[in-house]
Amino acid sequence: MDRVEHSARADRLIDAARAVVRAVPMGRGRDALHGRWLGHPVHPLMVQLPLGSWMSAAVLDFVPGRQRAARTLVGVGLVAALPAAVAGWTDWAELRRPQMRVGLVHAASNAAGVAFYGVSFAARARGRFARGRLWGLAGLAAVSVGGAVGGHMAFRQASGANHTEHVAELLGDGWHPLGELADFPVGAPVRGRLGEVPVVVVHEPSGTVRVLADQCSHMGGPLSQGEVADGCIRCPWHGSTFRLTDGWNTAGPATAAQPAFTTHITGTLIEARLQHLSDKVPPTAAASGEGDGW
Numbered sequence: 001m002d003r004v005e006h007s008a009r010a011d012r013l014i015d016a017a018r019a020v021v022r023a024v025p026m027g028r029g030r031d032a033l034h035g036r037w038l039g040h041p042v043h044p045l046m047v048q049l050p051l052g053s054w055m056s057a058a059v060l061d062f063v064p065g066r067q068r069a070a071r072t073l074v075g076v077g078l079v080a081a082l083p084a085a086v087a088g089w090t091d092w093a094e095l096r097r098p099q100m101r102v103g104l105v106h107a108a109s110n111a112a113g114v115a116f117y118g119v120s121f122a123a124r125a126r127g128r129f130a131r132g133r134l135w136g137l138a139g140l141a142a143v144s145v146g147g148a149v150g151g152h153m154a155f156r157q158a159s160g161a162n163h164t165e166h167v168a169e170l171l172g173d174g175w176h177p178l179g180e181l182a183d184f185p186v187g188a189p190v191r192g193r194l195g196e197v198p199v200v201v202v203h204e205p206s207g208t209v210r211v212l213a214d215q216c217s218h219m220g221g222p223l224s225q226g227e228v229a230d231g232c233i234r235c236p237w238h239g240s241t242f243r244l245t246d247g248w249n250t251a252g253p254a255t256a257a258q259p260a261f262t263t264h265i266t267g268t269l270i271e272a273r274l275q276h277l278s279d280k281v282p283p284t285a286a287a288s289g290e291g292d293g294w
Helices: 011-023 029-034 048-060 067-092 097-125 129-156 167-171 283-288
Strands: 176-180 189-194 197-203 209-213 227-229 232-234 241-243 249-251 260-266 269-274
Touching: 011 067, 011 097, 029 067, 048 067, 048 129, 067 097, 067 129, 097 129, 167 197, 167 269, 176 189, 176 197
Parallel strands: none
Antiparallel strands: 176 269, 189 197, 197 209, 209 260, 227 232, 232 241, 241 249, 260 269
């Protein structure tokens, strides 16, 4: 897999496939497929039904008199594989290139498995259960390889992981100096630091200072290079959008909110600390520009 990550042989195919996936008009359905409503990618959850069905079919293939039940499970897996694949391709189009290269292998293995199971189902429907069983085992082997590659993407390459989970551990609780108010021009996002944590600072025309972790929770993009509009900041890498008041992700592909900070200004010095639950701004207050109270 390390070799695949660094090989550019399939990059033209990757660029073409990504363009096709991004061009599909999904509207808000794209965020739903990313799993923004769930708080983490929905694709790993959706693959449980086809994989579970096919594993169960493999068990029933070796139980006398269960051929029809096994065929039913193979069919259920084929139907369930389609939405799972759509969610997977939607996530894949917003990954870094090394992850996309490995993801192409993941998709190819699973596509082969689906094809094998399609042949298996057709054979079973004609009463050729022995042949259907063999094609089913081939399909199970293929999707197992695909699952192993998917595990590499998730646990080795951190695809779909929250890239800001470490912020609270690095910074800890309490107030931390951020800098002088004059260091942050009004209206423009500026990169700053709170201890070891890089943050994006937005000095609003009202005088309020908004602070979020700079590393985007989706893929670690620099929010300080993004655009500020309508009380939100948009990541320049994949377009994830976060509310400045509390870091809530209002648009994907990010599935996790951004760590947000409460600010306090003493004279000209800005201090900040991680927001607690009591600091979170209700949606109605955020819409009206209220909150922070400091």
